[in-house]
Amino acid sequence: MRKAALALLAVAALAFAWFAWGWYGGGPIEKDTAFTVPDGATLTSVAGKLEKEGLVGSRNSFLLRAKILGSGDPVQRGEFAIPAGASAATILGTLQHGQVIRRFVTVPEGLPSISVYEKLMAEPLLTGPIPVPEEGSVLPDTYDFERGESRVKVLARMQAAMTKYLAEAWSKRKSGIAVTTPQQAVTLASIVEKETGVASERRMVAGLYSNRVKQGMPLQADPTIIYPITKGKPLGRRIRQSEIAAVNGYNTYTMSGMPVGPITNPGRQSIAAVLNPAATNALYMVANGKGGHVFASTLAEHNANVQRWFAIRRARGELE
Template sequence: MKRLILALALIGLLIGGWFAWGWYGAANIDEETAFTVPDGATLTSVARSLEEQGLIASSDAFLLRAKILGSGDPVQRGEFALPAGASPATILDTLQHGQVIRRFVTIPEGLPSIMVYERLMAEPLLTGPIPIPEEGSVLPDTYDFERGEARTAVLARMQAAMRNYLAEAWSKRVPGIAVSSPEEAITLASIVEKETGVARERRMVAGLYSNRVKQGMPLQADPTIIYPITKGKPLGRRIRQSEIAAVNGYNTYTMSGLPNGPITNPGRESIAAVLNPAKTDALFMVADGTGGHEFAVTLAEHNENVRKWFAIRRARGELD
């Protein structure tokens, strides 16, 4: 009788060990593998998918062991990284409590909305269509997303980020600035963004254009000529005289004040510069040959700076 009891106990231990090994032992994953749990998935449907992809040997065995040895928490929606050699227990815990794989898309400062649209539409891991966003509505930054996420959701986060930042920045504006609304601030900031890529110049450029707005002078910003032609994409050639003379809602050579709207999506620093511009009397600027600009208060000073700039260009062979 004792032998029978011992034999049954040994058999029980063996069965228990086999049952536990099937849960805590290594599964069929040779290398780290991405696995996606779709929205609305159940543990049963996930187990079947794991078996179909060869990541576990049996969905039925997985479900039985999960019921007895696993957590009762639901599986999460998203894409997960299952590590090499992961046991069924590790797989379930990852799908229930692990971090989803985050992917990233970057919108650099000064990227116009047509190119934001193209960048999001070109991302193969996103789904669904989007409209071209309103110019100036997207805050340049790096945004994370999940595989299969709707483009509309990602774009909504970008636009919410702009609304939130602009509201915060507008509340901190200094008195006496040239713009009277957050919308005007974005429009002027978009010009500052396009006119200089030198961080230390932003407040000076903002101060110069603020002076022109206050005095009712044309801003004479070249990027505002280009925007109606390309929607903010690079022109790829010199601006023509006919384009300088064109009358439309954006060309600030043929109109005074701000254009009808933004000409790109400005970054935080350009927005901040418009809301706290440098205190300057400058009304003119021209490139200095190093990527920055020379600023001038009078037209005579500006003409001398222009002469120097043309001399630099002739020395480089850029002019006949």
Template sequence: MRRAGCLLAALAAVLLAGAGGWLAGGWWITSSVEEDSSFIVPNGATLAQVAKRLAADDLVGSASTFLLRARLLGSGDPVKAGEFAIPAGSSSAFILDTLQHGEVIRRFVTVPEGMPSVLVHERLMAEPLLTGAVAVPPEGSILPQSYDFERGEPRAAVLARMQDAMRRTLAELWAKRAKNIAVSTPQQAVVLASVVEKETGVPAERRMVAGLYYNRLRTGMRLQADPTIIYPITRGKPLGRRIRQSEIAAVNGYNTYSMAGLPTGPITNPGRASIEAVLNPADTKALYMVADGKGGHVFAATLEEHNANVARWFALRRQRGEID
């Protein structure tokens, strides 16, 4: 009897050790992941639901076995919603830890400075990993920068973050504005910043261009900004040709050649730097500017100076063979 009892105890110990080895080996060592993969945990998914999805994607051998091992050997922390990277050779233990404590894969959509809303809309709609549809947002309502998103996130949610970023940035910068500037509301600041954004691609010039336009606004001169002619024609897209005389003379709410004051609304989405320039413009007497042939502008306080600068610009263009 005693000998039989010892044999039974020994057999039980062997079986227990074997079961423990099966549990541990299948949890920390064995892997069903043959190549790098990604895995999405839906919002509100339970561990049991995740186990079934892992098995369906061939990332674990059995949903029930994974769930048993997870409950006996894994952390009790909840799984997080999102998309996760699962490298080839990942053990079940590594997979669970990744889904509980790992970093969610983030992707980015970038809005460059000066991108009009119609192109922002096209960019959002062209992103295949976003869902749902959005309308073209109001011009000037989006802050240009890069925005991260998760696979399957609604486009409306990403757009809302873009617009919230503009509201917060505008409120921050408006509170720091210089005294006696020629705009009286944050919206007017966005309108003028959109013109500054389109008028110069040289960051160092933005405050100077803003100062020049303030001088024109204060004296009643027309801004005469070419991009304000183009906007009502293309809604901010490139014109692709020279501006026609009929378009220069066109009367509408945007054309600053045919009207004094600011356009009726923004002509693009200005970046933070252009908004800062408008709210803290350069102290200048300049009223005129013309291209300098190097990507920037030459500024002048008098019409006489400006005409000389224009003559030099046309001479340079003739030298380059751009005009007769």
């Protein structure tokens, strides 16, 4: 009897060891693999998907061991990184408690909404259609997303970020500035964004355009001529005289004050510059040949600066 009992115990121990090894021992995955748990998935459906994709040897074996040896916590939705050789226990733990793989899409400062639309539509890991977002409604930044997430949700986060930032920035605005509403701030900031790529100049450019707004002068910002033609994309050629003379809601050469709306999606620094512009008398600016601008408060001074710019361009062979 004693020997029989010992034999039974040995068999039971071996059986348990075999059962445990099937849970804690290395699995069949030969290389690091991404695995996606869809919305509404259950442990049973996930087990079948794991077997189908070769991450576990048997759906039924995985389920049995999971129910006896695993946690009862639900699996999460999303995409997970499963390491090579992962055991069934490691796989279940990752799907229940691991970090979802995050992917990223970047909207740079000054990207117009048509390009935001194209960027999101070109991302193959996102799903569903979106409309072209309202110009100026997206805050330039880097946003994370999950494989299979809808473009509508990603775009909504981008727009919510702009709404939140604009509200915070508006509450801290300097008194006596040229804009009277947050939307006007975005519109003027979009011009500042397009007119200079030099961060240190933004407040000065904002001060210049704020002066023009207050004095009822045309802003004469070239990007406002281009926007109705390309929706903010590069024109790829010189502006024509007929386009300078065009009358529409954006061309600030043929109207005083600001355009009817933003001409791009401005970044935080450009919005902050409009809400706290430099104290300056400047009304004019022209390129300085070094990537920035030189500013002037009188037309005579500006004309002299323009002549210097023309001389630089002639020396470069850009003008005859």
